[in-house]
Amino acid sequence: MFVIITYDVGEKRVNKVRKKLKEYLYWTQNSVFEGEITLSSLAKCMSELEAIINKNEDSIYVYEVKNPRNIKKKVYGQEKSFETLFL
Amino acid sequence: MFVIITYDVGEKRVNKVRKKLKEYLYWTQNSVFEGEITLSSLAKCMSELEAIINKNEDSIYVYEVKNPRNIKKKVYGQEKSFETLFL
Numbered sequence: 001m002f003v004i005i006t007y008d009v010g011e012k013r014v015n016k017v018r019k020k021l022k023e024y025l026y027w028t029q030n031s032v033f034e035g036e037i038t039l040s041s042l043a044k045c046m047s048e049l050e051a052i053i054n055k056n057e058d059s060i061y062v063y064e065v066k067n068p069r070n071i072k073k074k075v076y077g078q079e080k081s082f083e084t085l086f087l
Numbered sequence: 088m089f090v091i092i093t094y095d096v097g098e099k100r101v102n103k104v105r106k107k108l109k110e111y112l113y114w115t116q117n118s119v120f121e122g123e124i125t126l127s128s129l130a131k132c133m134s135e136l137e138a139i140i141n142k143n144e145d146s147i148y149v150y151e152v153k154n155p156r157n158i159k160k161k162v163y164g165q166e167k168s169f170e171t172l173f174l
Contacts, residue, residue: 004091004093004150006091006093006116006118006119007116008116008117008167028148029093029094029095029118029146029148030095030118031093031116031117031118031119032093032118032119032148046161046163049163050163053163053164054164055163055164055165056164056165057164057165058163058164058165059116059162059163059164059165059166059167060162060163060164061115061116061119061160061161061162061163062160062161062162062163063091063150063158063159063160064158064159064160064161065152065157065158065159066157067157070152070153070154070157070158071150071151071152071157071158072150072151072152073148073149073150073151074148074149074151075146075147075148075149076133076136076137076140076142076145076146076147076148076149077140077141077142077143077144077145077146077147078142078143078144078145078146079146080095080146
């Protein structure tokens, strides 16, 4: 399954959220992670994230596409990669 | 077609980019727009955005899903909507 995860999280929690997401997916834009993942890994990732975020303030969207062939990505401007950035 | 557009754009240009995207899609998270759109409207939107952004600094990703049934969205925490915010 291919997923895109976007987030809008409080300053105090954003590094923890990024660190967690980096264990599962690729950090491709300021508040966007994407990549292929199994259902069980996604479930584990999300339950760990739910323990980090403040549900009354923070927002995480998970877009799931079962078959990666059903989604196309186009890049305008820079294709950013944060993999090299040390968290 | 369903699209998700995420962006990481310089401070000086971000309001212009948001104002343009609001003409075509829904602003659903800090740097995320989404919604259904025709190919021709998307092409028009993107050419207008390309005239706004600085391609050497800014980054816009367009994820296209032909059949909206092939993508599922889950929300953790708050479902933010910026439609009421006046730009």
